[in-house]
Amino acid sequence: MIDQKREGVAGSPQPQDRDRATDFKTFMNLTNRQIQDRRRHVFQEWEGGPFSHLTRLAIPHQFAHHGFRFAANGHLFKRLLSVKVYCDSLTGVSGSDLDEDPMVADLVTSGRIVFTSKKVSHTVTPGRICIRDTKASWNFTCAQGTRVRVVTIPRHLVLSRNGSPGALDQAYMSDVSAPEVRFLMNFLQAIEKSSSDLDGSPHTQNLALDACAGLFAGMLSHRSESGPEDHPNATVKAAKNVIERNLDRHDLSPAMIARTIGVSVRTLHRSFSESNDSLMAFTRHRRLQRAHDELIRMDGAAKVSEIAARWHFADASHFIRHFKSFYGATPAAYVRDHGRAGGRN
Template sequence: MVAHFIRSGWARFENETTSVTLLPGQVVFRDTTKPWRFWFGPATRSRTVVVPRDQLVRHAVVPGKLPQIVVTDTGLAEVRLLTGFLDLARRFADDALSPLGRSVSQDVGIQLLAAAMGAARTAEAGEHTNVVLAAARRFVDEHLADPNLAPALIAQELHISLRSLHRAFEDTDDSVMVYVRRQRLRRARVELLTPGARVAGVAARWRFSDTSHFIRHFKAAYGSTPTAFIEKESRRRRQDLSRA
């Protein structure tokens, strides 16, 4: 497999079934076991990386799934990670690393190339699901105040399908939006302990559609209404102060 990172000018690759033209900021990955015709425009500057095809298949790509050609943008995170790794690797002389170090760095480079191509071998189903679930929960926890927080947004930001997102939650007690609501209720419960907190304001801040909706879910989760919870906590604080 050969990767061409186009820095200036243009390049064109053709075979019997495919024709692509590359411009600055693009990269093409092509399988050289297939015959290609190619042209580079005047003053074209590019970076070329060659990876043994058998190494790529052995370590990173599902056999039989290696694409003939892939064109993508060098601004994508996976491609930027690959180019960053290549830049770092060039700083080391051939004898700077131990045999183990060279082997590990080669494997990392191959894995990054496969990811940049979008052809990386997927993890085992359970492992992949756990990774997706953890990432989704982290994203939700960091964006609870976002009024647009919904499965479609979460899937988009994690670069996964809606199906993958919902499947990750299947073995938990929550659906995606039940988890969102539960986390918002936890944040709201903490805020209700703030002196002067108003139920309506807290409900609105944590994106409940109306106060009655918030009260109903709060009571189901914690066994009392928000007002009763505030009063109970206030009494407890007064008692603690009187004992002190």
């Protein structure tokens, strides 16, 4: 396993044996002082590595005082890279107009990345994926605290299946719920689970490369040119995932949710309204369901006031009112009736 972690250094680990599948880990943690040191070329060690298609990298001045953190963890073999990345605010160019620049897929899970070419701009928000040819340079801006699944594959493997460079002129943008995107993610998970089979087996690695190149080529051939506004569910799905993971937090709020998924509070509320739902109604509903499950599990042993406080209702009466509106009975009556029904069974 190649694992390079050095404070203040961007590692670009390289497998010495190209026939071996390699666990890929690299980590960068810069202080404001290191960022401001003009003598340092902090991204120099990325040159010649899997991230070498990224150039003119800069940490925006307004975020530099927070320092900069980057971490990538995944697999690398035969120039197929599949990693989960955390990245603080960063700008730069993806692609150097070279034939050896890779095809790259970015699937954002939190935060935001904006890619801009001479003709078009794509904003990749949580629950969205962008696949692009980096031979055509893309300026990019990565938001603070972005998490993204990154996959890179040699360009010539995809080009050989699409027939002409013109087929790669436009990026593929889609929602993560699209069948082909789900299939790609399942394929990448299979690679992770089969790392021991890939290690030291060039034939198996070639099969994986061929399969991934075929997926990229097929998705680019049937690209979706619709933007995020045509997929209001993308923002809603990402927000609901954040809500589900943080129902027990007292600071769960529209501002916190919007910040986590990389959209404005206004966009967040608009996306929910377009899906005929309400952000706060969904949050209250899910907290009611958690409180309901706790009541049944405790068989009435827990005090209503304790459950109301645990799931962040204003007070017991507020919780009882919403519980009765949703379940048709007060918590005490509901538990009593549930116990009787269980006794009859």
